[in-house]
Amino acid sequence: MAKKASKVAPPHRADSNRSSGSESLSQTLPPARRVAHVWTDQELEWLGQLSDAEIGRRIGLDTSTVASKRIAMGIGAQRKGRRARKWSKKELSLLGKIPDTQIASRFGIPRRKVIIKRQSLGIESPVTKANAKRWTPRVIAMLGKLSDVQVSRKTGISVAAIRSYRSRHSIPPAKPTFRWQPHQVARLGNEPDQTIADDLGIDVSKVRRKRQSLKQK
Structure with a gap:
């Protein structure tokens, strides 16, 4: 005798309806809003005295929220190191x-x-x-024309100070004064002025003036 097939009970629809109902309900509810933090007097005193991170850790807020509150109140951030010195x-x-x-x-x-x-x-x-009184137009006019040592002797200003001032104002040093040696003087009149000038590295006019001064003597 053939056995009758057992009937499988259909799935319980109440659970599915219940779950779908809860999902639709959650979709219709507005997202929960954050409750604004109410700052106590003690917490406000911490602003600027403690770091934003430390205050946030104590009261359970993120650092940016603490910083925004501090800035809104016009309070500067905590300074690292020593406090500002009080001058007498x-x-x-x-x-x-x-x-x-x-x-x-x-x-x-x-x-x-x-x-x-x-x-x-x-x-x-x-x-x-002091520098404004020291560097008069007369002293400045000497720079670059006389050597730093000569300017120092005339003004009483140290050579180092003269060199520093000249360097800051892009004034080139004075060219060293050429001194004629006996063997160089002996060449005057015996060789062309230009040849002597090229050998000594000086302007030909200096050679000419020196030669003419010897003739006058």
Whole structure:
């Protein structure tokens, strides 16, 4: 006798309807909005005193959010290293009156900080003032015409300072004065002036003037 085929129960549609219903419901719901962080007084005090990353770690915000809040409040970022130095009235009174190196040495301040502080206050360097008085039109006119040693003897300015000033202002050094030696003088009148000038590396006019001066003697 043939066995009757067992009927397979159809899949339960309630589950599928339930899952499809939940999916459609999730699609219709709007995405969840982030709740804006309410900053406490303590957290606001941290801005600029602690790094943005450290504040974010403490209160559970990303660094960019902390930075945006700090910038919106006009607070600068935390400075690394030492805090800004407080200058005394005595130190400030000496700026521009004595060289920066002396102030740095006297009060134990890095020379670079002295320069930055003086410049931020619009105070001219005493060295610049001294140079303005030193480099008069008369002294400047000597540069390149007389040797640095000769200018130093006439003005009392050191050779190093003269050389430095001349170099900064692209003034070429004075050509060394040519001094005639006895054997060179002996050639005058015996050889052409141009030949002597070429051999000695000087202008032919100098040879001619020297020869004529000897004739006059």
